[in-house]
Amino acid sequence: MSRFWSDHVADLVPYVPGEQPKVIDLLKLNTNENPYGPSPLAIKAMKAMLDDRLRLYPDPEALALRTEIAACYRVDVAQVFVGNGSDEVLAHIFHGLFLREGRQVLMPDITYSFYPTYCRLYHVPFETVPLAEDFSLRISDYTDERARRAAGIIFANPNAPTGMALTLDEISQIAGANPDTVVVVDEAYVDFGAQSAVSLLDQHDNLLVVHTFSKSRSLAGMRVGYAMGSVELIEGLRRVKDSFNSYPLDMLAQAGALAAIKDTAYFDQTRKAIIQSREQLCLDLQGMGFDVLPSAANFVFARHRVADATKLAAALREKHILVRHFGLPRIDQYLRITVGTDRDCRRLCVALADILGNVQ
Ligand SMILES: Cc1ncc(COP(=O)(O)O)c(C=O)c1O
Incomplete structure (x- = not known):
């Protein structure tokens, strides 16, 4: 102290x-x-960015990158939020969407340990819900009255550190059962074998899907993460971001991530x-x-x-x-x-x- x-x-x-x-x-x-x-095209794009333009601030909206992400996942650009690694995106979620008077956040007892850390940082009350004996997540734990009253539910899919994944139908059940609760699916590892819940966004305006360029796009050193969800949720995150750091993604990160996502x-x-x-x-x-x-x-x-x-x-x-x-x-x-x-x-x-x- x-x-x-x-x-x-x-x-x-x-x-x-x-x-x-x-x-x-x-x-x-x-x-x-x-x-x-990372993709050789991403390296090339970042090298090509190394000139006089670095004296200027980067695009605060990262519009080119967000437009490409939107095209890749077939959502509107207004449904995409980008941040300095998905950790920063998650931090804004806890701060901007989960901190609600008299309501708590639910998360599995075994999951990404940054979630409780953000709760403590932003004074968000939370309750951990034990996974089953075999480390599977019981859907019934997230579709009851307690879940309906929660400000937020967050889990990683596939979960970390177990690697186990839920099906889209299970995620849809959780989002559907709790229309007034923000349901966040952290898909940091989704590209290695699970199905993305992005396809459920049309049905659930309370669903937010978080991705990162650190794992399947191999750009951990550049720090680029993003969230996709309803315009309302994304606007909430943008308000927090612009009250915190207007330029979370530098020019190199924006150029590298843009080239990486194009290199399918x-x-x-x-x-x-x-x-x-x-x-x-x-x-x-x-x-x-x-x-x-x-x-x-x-x-x-x-x-x-x-x-x-x-x-x-x-x-x-x-x-x-x-x-x-x-x-x-x-x-x-x-x-x-x-x-x-x-x-x-x-x-x-x-x-x-x-x-x-x-x-x-
Ligand atoms: C489940 C999960 N979410 C988010 C992150 C953060 O990723 P980054 O901040 O590099 O985008 C990690 C990092 O290991 C993770 O395991």
Whole structure:
């Protein structure tokens, strides 16, 4: 506690991102980054932006990028909001749509841990709803009176860190049962195997879908995220953004993201490669005695039947391989492992075989 801090700062529990150490020969499988680089066309577009124009402020509305996103998902440009990474988009959602007098936000007990962090930052009351024993989300938990009274419901689909996905019909049931509740589907990983709820936007004006360029478009370093929903919801977010930072996306980010979303061939090629590597990785992990949850994401969530997860993560680290371990109730025996290239996955499996050989 410092005498200079605002009163509530001492009570904050900041989100802890996966580490980014600078070690040679490091295999980073801890933050769900894409093992393939961004689209070469995105790199070219960003390089072409490196000139005198950088003395000017970027387009505060990111109109060219929003227009392309709108065309890609067949929505109106007024239904698209962009921000500095989907984390910033999420922050504006908690601040601008979820903070309602006498109402709370519902979220699964196991999900992206930034959601409760934003609740604490913006003083949004929230309740966590336990996932079922098998980590599936029970629709009935989100279609009852408590859900109807909530200001918001938020979940990731596929969920993080489990990788498990809901069907469109299940999402539609949740949005339909709670017409006065903002239902946010965080689709950071949707391109790796789930169906996007964007197609439901016509039916539900309370539904907001959040995407990122950090995963399937491999632009985590540029920080670009977006939300799609009814004009009313998007206008709410724009009001918050223009009261916070009018220029969340710099010129390079706007140019790079625009080129990346246009390059559908590269997008399809790389995400399919990751999906294929994931399927092989699941088999290999199972062969080594891991239980692996069904994943629709670019990571797997796995528990070894014998070896302790903390020790496994530490032993992998010794071999310069980082995976994510959350020392949290219910999931403290699981490791979240990002799917890399086939070569990355092989290196991981060789290391694991070596470690497990040693512990057995
Ligand atoms: C479920 C989920 N949502 C959102 C994000 C944030 O992504 P970004 O801020 O890079 O767009 C992440 C990052 O890992 C995530 O796992």
